[in-house]
Amino acid sequence: MAPLLAALLALPGCDALVTEGSAELSGLGSAGLASAITRDTAITAGIGVATLSATRAGLDYARRRLQAAEQDSIATAAGPLGAGQVAEWSVSHTLPLAADRAGRVAISREIGALGLACREIVFSVAAEKKEETEFFTAIICRQGEHWKWASAEPATARWGSLQ
Numbered sequence: 001m002a003p004l005l006a007a008l009l010a011l012p013g014c015d016a017l018v019t020e021g022s023a024e025l026s027g028l029g030s031a032g033l034a035s036a037i038t039r040d041t042a043i044t045a046g047i048g049v050a051t052l053s054a055t056r057a058g059l060d061y062a063r064r065r066l067q068a069a070e071q072d073s074i075a076t077a078a079g080p081l082g083a084g085q086v087a088e089w090s091v092s093h094t095l096p097l098a099a100d101r102a103g104r105v106a107i108s109r110e111i112g113a114l115g116l117a118c119r120e121i122v123f124s125v126a127a128e129k130k131e132e133t134e135f136f137t138a139i140i141c142r143q144g145e146h147w148k149w150a151s152a153e154p155a156t157a158r159w160g161s162l163q
Contacts, residue, residue, distance in 0.1 A: 066098045071149035075140040078105045078121045079147035089123065102126050108137070117142040118150060 070091050077089035090102035103124040111118040118141040125134045138151040 063098075066093055068149075069093065070101055071138075073101075074103075074105050074121070074123050074138070075147040075149050078107060078119065078123075078140055079142075081105070081107045083107045083110060103133070111139070119147075 073091040074089045077087045081087055084107065086104055086106045088102070089105050090100070092100045103126045105121055105123040107119050108122050109120045111120060118139055120137060120139055122135060122137050125136070127133050138149065140147045141150040142148075
């Protein structure tokens with residue numbers, strides 16, 4: 001089943017079909033099962049809606065985990081760099097909900113004062129065709145021994161939920 005999901009996700013637009021379609025199917029399936037047990041349409045509809053909501057919440061959680069893994073990978077690669085230095089970053093996902101990603105990251109400037117150590121970074125996301133590679137900016141900050149993503153999530157669809 002996992003190889004089939006991974007193959008579907010490789011096709012354009014299949015990510016939404018698999019993730020949203022699975023939520024819809026789980027809601028319909030549970031409503032169908034509930035209608036076999038009870039004749040009360042309100043209970044059947046409630047079970048279907050509750051299952052749909054729970055499935056969507058689970059998918060949203062999985063997407064946030066994937067996003068955090070990508071952001072952590074970029075921040076970890078950028079952490080030891082100095083201004084103007086460049087490093088490679090990559091992430092391999094264990095869940096078949098997202099493609100593996102890679103690119104380069106560079107520090108554009110240091111930001112900080114009074115114990116606050118942050119950096120503005122510029123990172124690329126590699127594409128199959130080099131001319132389609134995209135570039136983005138973000139802020140990372142030191143949290144203890146690690147560097148973590150500190151940029152807020154803007155309402156843009158530039159690169160999914162990573163930017």
